[in-house]
Amino acid sequence: MASDRLAGRKAIVTGAGSGIGAAVVQRLKADGAQVFTADVAGAVDFAADLTGDGANADLVARAVAAMGGLDTLVPCAGISAFHPLEGHDDAYFRRVIEVNLIAVFRLVRDAVPHLKAAGNGRIVTIGSTTSSHGDEGLCAYSASKHAVLGFTKSAAAELGPLGVTVNCVQPGAIATPMTAPAFTDMPEFRTFWENKAPLRRLGQPQDIADVIAFLCSDDARFMSGHGVWVDGGAMVRH
Template sequence: MGKLDHKIAIVTGAGRGIGRGIAEKLAAEGAVVVVTDVDEQSAVHTAKELGGGSDRHVGLRVDVTDRACVTAMVTAVTERFGRIDVLVNNAGWDKVGPFVDSDEADWDRVIKINLYGVLNTTKAVLPIMVGQGHGHVVNLGSDAGRVGSSGEAVYSAAKGGVIAFTKAVAREMARHQVTVNCVCPGPTDTPLFASIGGDNPKLRDALTKAIPLRRLADPSDLANAVAFFASEEASYITGQTVSVSGGLTMS
């Protein structure tokens, strides 16, 4: 028996990286997982790889910045499964560089994906959870949003918004028995991390030495925390922000 048996869970940005790790963990704990990603092929492939039969899990192309697309996905999920028990807002994107040299077009993309994406999916799912009288929302923030990160000013701002949004919505939803919590990754060994400089051996070595536990996070480390917040074990925890960073940041 898994802690998420028979739960219906949506995970955004789950085609690879942290999102895929989360999808794998939720499936292993018994959930039926709706894998969404802007890359349809990766979403479908990940869903098939989760096991449990060819049609147990679902892979869908979803652009979290497109409200109509998000609404259509949520409608399709409720029509097929009848409810949504868990929403994991994981989809994200970043471009690293000094703020003074940044391109305003990149600001828009960072904020649309990392902040508006969370607003769009949460707005679409919460009425369903309210109607059910239960649900768990887990937002992926970032330690960049808690303490700031050089070269990631706009990303830090967007993730800081996610953290604050988590707390506010948790207050609004508590009377409906819907919990809302935030998991903040530190440096994590993912394709996105590699694309923004994480494949530089000197950077990886410096980060590893700075982390008290002396390693980068693996997607499974984040997935374990998300699975806890998505389960009934965390039914009395809401509005909380947890850093999964090997001790890199502490508060």
């Protein structure tokens, strides 16, 4: 349900072209925030590969110029695919780390002066249930998401004195364009996760976006450094 609890907030959302990122943009705007969107392509405010040198600094500069400031970051851009460890090539592992971790680090680093000036900054990173656990065929993805959670905790410790909260949302099995091939091509995989979750369904991008909106709001003003699982209860049975 829309509200005005984010009125006055000025946010960057990456990975905004589809999936969780698109849902986050919709929810933040519905709650009154200004949102500057980024993705590799599509109808966004800033279309670029954010793994490129200087890309995140450019994104921050353009967002600040467009909105007159910046106090909220939600880096949603990410990639994943199944790759068995045997025969796993270096290039794919490196690409996953660049997109899922290094681009997040650079965005947060480059935004710190503006978040500091705001005095009430919010950062919400996107981890995964694999930030805390592992799974077959997901060595690169799990490594990147473990690192995102660790980065979140350290950033929370460092930025807290500046008035900035930093939390990590850890989605479970969510139906998005990125996960669609797995759930379509491997129906047993979909059934496994539907049955594993006590709520007996896959998550939807809106399920994640609603939690992110809460973490961006003043309602979450005393939460920082946490990984928040949004998984339909699936991991209580891990």
